Amino acid sequence: MEAMEVDSPGELHGGRSGQPAIAAAAADAPIIVLDSGSSTEVDEDEDDDGERRQTEARAPPRLPATWAFSQRAVGSAASATQGGPMRRRLRQGLRVHYPSQTAAPSRGFPDFLLRAPAATVAEPGSGSTTEISESEEEEEEAERGDQEAMPAALEPVDPPALPFSPRLSAQHTHPQEAAPNNSNAERTDAANQNIQPVLVPPAVAPSSSQGEEGEGDVCSICFEPWTTAGEHRLSALRCGHLFGFTCIQRWLKAQGPAGKCPQCNKKAKRTDIVLLYAPKLRALDNSEQEVLKKSLEQEQSLRRKAELESAQYKLKLQVVTTKYGQAQQELQELRAVMAGQGSVYSSSSSASSSLLLGLSQSSRAAQYTFSKAVQVSQAGGSRVLSYCEPLSCLLASQPSPHSTLVPGCGVKKVSVVNMKASQYVPIHSKQIRGLSFNRQNDSLLLSAALDNTIKLTSLLTNTVVQTYNAGKPVWSCCWCLDNSNYVYAGLSNGSVLVYDTRDTSTHVQELQPLRSRCPVASLCYVPRAASSSFPCGGLIAGSLEGGCFWEQVNETTYRPHLLPLESTGCIDIQVETESRHCLVTYRPGRSNPSLRCVLMSLNRTPQQDSSQLPQVSCSPLQTFSAGTSCKLLTKNAVFRSPPGGGGTLVCAGDEASNSTMVWDAGSGSLLQKLPADLPVLDISPFSVNGEHFLASLTEKMLKLYRWE
Numbered sequence: 001m002e003a004m005e006v007d008s009p010g011e012l013h014g015g016r017s018g019q020p021a022i023a024a025a026a027a028d029a030p031i032i033v034l035d036s037g038s039s040t041e042v043d044e045d046e047d048d049d050g051e052r053r054q055t056e057a058r059a060p061p062r063l064p065a066t067w068a069f070s071q072r073a074v075g076s077a078a079s080a081t082q083g084g085p086m087r088r089r090l091r092q093g094l095r096v097h098y099p100s101q102t103a104a105p106s107r108g109f110p111d112f113l114l115r116a117p118a119a120t121v122a123e124p125g126s127g128s129t130t131e132i133s134e135s136e137e138e139e140e141e142a143e144r145g146d147q148e149a150m151p152a153a154l155e156p157v158d159p160p161a162l163p164f165s166p167r168l169s170a171q172h173t174h175p176q177e178a179a180p181n182n183s184n185a186e187r188t189d190a191a192n193q194n195i196q197p198v199l200v201p202p203a204v205a206p207s208s209s210q211g212e213e214g215e216g217d218v219c220s221i222c223f224e225p226w227t228t229a230g231e232h233r234l235s236a237l238r239c240g241h242l243f244g245f246t247c248i249q250r251w252l253k254a255q256g257p258a259g260k261c262p263q264c265n266k267k268a269k270r271t272d273i274v275l276l277y278a279p280k281l282r283a284l285d286n287s288e289q290e291v292l293k294k295s296l297e298q299e300q301s302l303r304r305k306a307e308l309e310s311a312q313y314k315l316k317l318q319v320v321t322t323k324y325g326q327a328q329q330e331l332q333e334l335r336a337v338m339a340g341q342g343s344v345y346s347s348s349s350s351a352s353s354s355l356l357l358g359l360s361q362s363s364r365a366a367q368y369t370f371s372k373a374v375q376v377s378q379a380g381g382s383r384v385l386s387y388c389e390p391l392s393c394l395l396a397s398q399p400s401p402h403s404t405l406v407p408g409c410g411v412k413k414v415s416v417v418n419m420k421a422s423q424y425v426p427i428h429s430k431q432i433r434g435l436s437f438n439r440q441n442d443s444l445l446l447s448a449a450l451d452n453t454i455k456l457t458s459l460l461t462n463t464v465v466q467t468y469n470a471g472k473p474v475w476s477c478c479w480c481l482d483n484s485n486y487v488y489a490g491l492s493n494g495s496v497l498v499y500d501t502r503d504t505s506t507h508v509q510e511l512q513p514l515r516s517r518c519p520v521a522s523l524c525y526v527p528r529a530a531s532s533s534f535p536c537g538g539l540i541a542g543s544l545e546g547g548c549f550w551e552q553v554n555e556t557t558y559r560p561h562l563l564p565l566e567s568t569g570c571i572d573i574q575v576e577t578e579s580r581h582c583l584v585t586y587r588p589g590r591s592n593p594s595l596r597c598v599l600m601s602l603n604r605t606p607q608q609d610s611s612q613l614p615q616v617s618c619s620p621l622q623t624f625s626a627g628t629s630c631k632l633l634t635k636n637a638v639f640r641s642p643p644g645g646g647g648t649l650v651c652a653g654d655e656a657s658n659s660t661m662v663w664d665a666g667s668g669s670l671l672q673k674l675p676a677d678l679p680v681l682d683i684s685p686f687s688v689n690g691e692h693f694l695a696s697l698t699e700k701m702l703k704l705y706r707w708e
Contacts, residue, residue, distance in 0.1 A: 219244035221251060221262055234276045239266045248273055300605065307533060308619040311601035315579075315621065318647035319666040326643075366642075367672050368662065368694050368705035372419045376412050377401070380699040384635065385682040386435035387695070390443050391459055392416050392688055396697055397432035397447075400424070409449065411435070413459075414702060416688050425462045427455055434477040434523070438484045446487055448477035454489045456501065468499050468507070475519045481527040481577070482537050483555065490520025496541050496550070511541075511550055514560055518543040521633055524575045524582075526602070534580045534602050536616070542573035547584070549602075549616050561616035571630070576638045576648065581665070582618060583638040583650060587630040595626035597636060597652045599665055622668045627656025637683040638665070642692035642707040651694065653680030660696045674705055 428449035494513030528537035
């Protein structure tokens with residue numbers, strides 16, 4: 001901390017030898033230290049002005065009203081004194097040293113400068129002496145070169161009490177005075193009686209007008225606001241604390257190799273200083289927002305868990321409701337039998353008991369029984385299966401039986417009325433991978449093949465009525481069940497093309513894959529329904545690396561939702577439209593050595609606000625395990641059970657045993673295992689004249705099973 005200056009209003013004279021006389025001083029007077037070779041010069045006017053100077057020196061002291069006196073007041077006081085008869089030039093001469101001062105600057109209020117009221121008041125500087133010079137003073141000093149200044153004894157006068165009782169420097173020092181010449185002793189004594197302390201505000205203390213919000217905008221070393229440019233621009237250390245560039249640079253330079261951060265005392269060096277390019281920094285307190293986010297995630301997790309349990313209970317409720325209806329029907333039949341045979345009570349009672357037992361056994365024994373096998377292709381090559389309700393016939397894809405005359409692939413019609421194959425309809429030039437019908441029962445067949453086309457074929461005339469070229473092999477296809485004017489085609493690059501049957505030129509929209517570009521092995525549409533858990537409609541696209549639900553917002557807008565499926569091994573996805581359950585089939589892998597069919601429930605989280613869109617996901621309900629072999633991309637089925645069989649049935653082909661496995665979706669138990677001569681590739685349930693059947697397709701044969 002540099003020395004503080006003391007100015008005297010009296011005349012200071014001394015000889016050229018520079019040896020001042022030492023006078024007797026009071027015990028509490030400040031120490032006056034003479035700087036090396038420098039002096040304080042006081043220019044004196046004519047003797048006739050002496051009395052006027054003494055009168056001004058004896059004027060009552062004027063103290064600043066508060067600590068926050070401004071530089072403007074100081075400047076006005078300085079300009080008021082410049083017009084007096086006494087002009088002075090201040091140099092680095094007299095310095096007052098206090099024992100309480102230390103090398104490091106204090107964060108509290110500094111000691112105050114003692115100035116005479118008649119002296120010229122200069123604007124305080126930070127750490128250096130103030131020099132005030134004028135051209136007139138320079139000329140007068142040149143003319144009077146023989147005048148020299150001598151140190152004078154200054155005796156401070158106690159100031160009036162301030163509201164916050166500041167510490168005065170004169171109360172904690174032990175000065176040493178220099179005696180003036182005898183000729184000027186009387187004038188010096190008169191001037192010493194009017195010396196008063198002048199309060200100087202701390203140069204580094206922050207203004208009291210700064211609120212709590214402004215504390216983060218100032219440098220913690222100098223308490224001055226940092227800037228966006230210049231020497232005091234905003235900078236930071238590696239620990240993250242912010243300072244003015246010049247302040248932290250001087251701080252680390254002064255500490256040397258053992259430099260530390262002024263706030264956290266972490267090691268720092270000058271190369272760690274980083275300039276920040278920010279007009280203003282504000283840290284947003286988001287702790288409450290993070291707590292709300294965590295609570296929201298917990299609530300959403302609990303909601304998903306509750307929805308999963310609700311779906312499971314709904315499935316069980318369907319099973320219980322079906323069994324209850326059967327029991328009611330059996331009870332009514334039993335009462336009818338008892339009413340008809342009321343004459344013989346005992347025999348009727350035993351008969352009714354046996355009848356009830358027989359009915360219950362028959363209801364529990366309701367299952368599929370083999371009905372007939374129909375050869376579809378003698379050479380093999382059948383792949384997919386579909387049922388046409390208006391014509392009561394099954395359609396199975398196969399290569400052309402007369403490849404030399406009619407090359408390519410088509411479908412074989414199998415009538416379910418007489419269980420006989422009727423005719424072959426040629427459609428594509430390469431293998432067919434998908435067949436689908438719409439809800440309008442117009443006998444219009446949609447087919448997809450590896451010849452880069454999808455086609456619409458009228459089974460009433462057995463002719464192709466529309467062809468669309470997709471540009472890439474098509475692996476799957478389906479109709480839009482909400483609007484029969486739209487059809488979908490899943491390509492080998494993972495894209496899904498949307499076609500409008502009213503536009504015969506090309507596709508109207510392309511749904512790009514969200515993940516890798518694996519072939520779309522399965523496509524199925526979920527129609528809209530007035531259900532609170534899943535009211536939306538859309539398209540489910542399944543590939544080998546997962547599935548995606550394309551929610552149809554309107555006719556031309558689709559919103560994608562990635563389903564939480566396994567990343568590998570997904571070969572087929574089927575949907576039961578009434579219960580909104582989907583069946584996902586995974587082929588055997590390293591973690592699971594067997595074929596797995598997972599029954600999942602589709603659910604849709606409600607929209608929290610306008611910025612957050614609703615999410616669609618699926619939750620597993622039951623898992624069914626089959627054999628350890630799956631070389632082909634087979635298609636499975638999930639559907640409502642026929643009367644007497646429970647709620648929902650799940651059917652899948654087992655390559656290991658060449659059979660069709662039937663499970664109860666509610667309990668997860670295996671109900672039947674229907675044998676076949678070859679691996680089952682596709683399964684389709686259907687009903688004719690009130691009878692329920694199940695058809696399973698292999699490469700050569702079509703087997704039909706009746707529900708009894």
